[in-house]
Amino acid sequence: MAYRILIVDDESALQNMVKEILTQSGYETVSALTCAQALDRFHDASPDGVLLDVNLPDGNGFTLFGKLREVRDVPVLFLSARDEDADRLQGLGLGADDYITKPFLPQELLLRLNAVLRRVYREIPDTCRLGDVEVDWGKSSIRRNGEEIALTAKEFSLLKKLWEARGNIVTIDALCAALWDGPLVGYENTLMVHIRRLREKIEADPSHPNHLLTVRGLGYRLNREGTKK
Numbered sequence: 001m002a003y004r005i006l007i008v009d010d011e012s013a014l015q016n017m018v019k020e021i022l023t024q025s026g027y028e029t030v031s032a033l034t035c036a037q038a039l040d041r042f043h044d045a046s047p048d049g050v051l052l053d054v055n056l057p058d059g060n061g062f063t064l065f066g067k068l069r070e071v072r073d074v075p076v077l078f079l080s081a082r083d084e085d086a087d088r089l090q091g092l093g094l095g096a097d098d099y100i101t102k103p104f105l106p107q108e109l110l111l112r113l114n115a116v117l118r119r120v121y122r123e124i125p126d127t128c129r130l131g132d133v134e135v136d137w138g139k140s141s142i143r144r145n146g147e148e149i150a151l152t153a154k155e156f157s158l159l160k161k162l163w164e165a166r167g168n169i170v171t172i173d174a175l176c177a178a179l180w181d182g183p184l185v186g187y188e189n190t191l192m193v194h195i196r197r198l199r200e201k202i203e204a205d206p207s208h209p210n211h212l213l214t215v216r217g218l219g220y221r222l223n224r225e226g227t228k229k
Contacts, residue, residue: 003117004028006047008038008064009079010057014102018051018079021106022113035059035067042068049117052096054080054087065094072177075116079104121164128163130211130222133202135159142201154179155198162212162222171219195220 005022009015010033019029030045032038035058042050050068054061065076078091083101091099097116100109128135134143140156142149151159161178162170176187179194195214199206213221 002026002028003048003121004030004045005113006030006032006038006041006045006050008032008035008050008056008061009053010034010055011053018109021109025110033057035064038064039067039071042071046072047074048121049075049077049113051077051079051113054078054082054091062090062094065091065096069095073171073174075120077113077116079109130202132204133211135163135202144202149201151198151201154194155201158194158198159202159222162220166222169215169219169221175219 005027007015007018007029015031019031022029030041030047032041035056052061052065056064061078061080068076075097077098077100078096079100079102080087081102088099098112100112126136126138132144136143137160140151142151157179158175161175172188172191176191179191180187195212196206199209199212202211203209211223213223215221
């Protein structure tokens with residue numbers, strides 16, 4: 001899988017350099033020079049991560065960061081010439097995954113970007129286990145008590161999103177964004193239907209789940225070990 005990275009920087013030369021570094025390393029890239037362009041690209045391209053400059057002609061990266069996170073929760077690394085501790089702490093305090101100061105070495109950028117992506121998007125093996133249930137990602141199916149049960153496309157996407165963040169809460173908005181394109185309004189009830197149907201396939205007792213847990217007011221969490229915590 002080639003990760004798609006949105007590069008937001010108003011310096012064309014630097015943007016092209018970063019694009020070349022990432023492309024040569026197997027990444028797909030999308031570029032934006034302004035906050036307005038970045039929001040459009042973010043909606044249209046659905047990037048897996050963002051490299052975000054702090055100083056932009058129509059705003060600043062800190063404000064843009066908040067707007068991006070309102071749409072979808074993806075890894076964001078600040079790239080900035082502002083190397084003051086206050087700026088770095090502000091970026092990290094907002095929830096950014098890293099803060100890299102310019103100038104930087106190409107290898108440093110790759111190492112730090114790779115580290116963030118590995119942490120957020122853990123590689124999914126061909127199969128995995130949820131208690132007595134074996135999930136086959138290649139076949140989009142599960143096997144339980146010797147019986148193979150097919151997953152619908154939505155159930156597969158839902159389970160994959162939860163597995164990537166296993167052990168952590170995935171918000172309702174993040175799950176809706178993984179399942180549907182466009183404005184995320186009115187999907188909560190439909191999401192609950194898919195959650196219920198997925199539980200019927202992976203849980204021994206769907207009414208008292210051990211794997212797919214509800215975190216009230218926040219979202220859902222996939223508990224790989226099958227013990228409620």
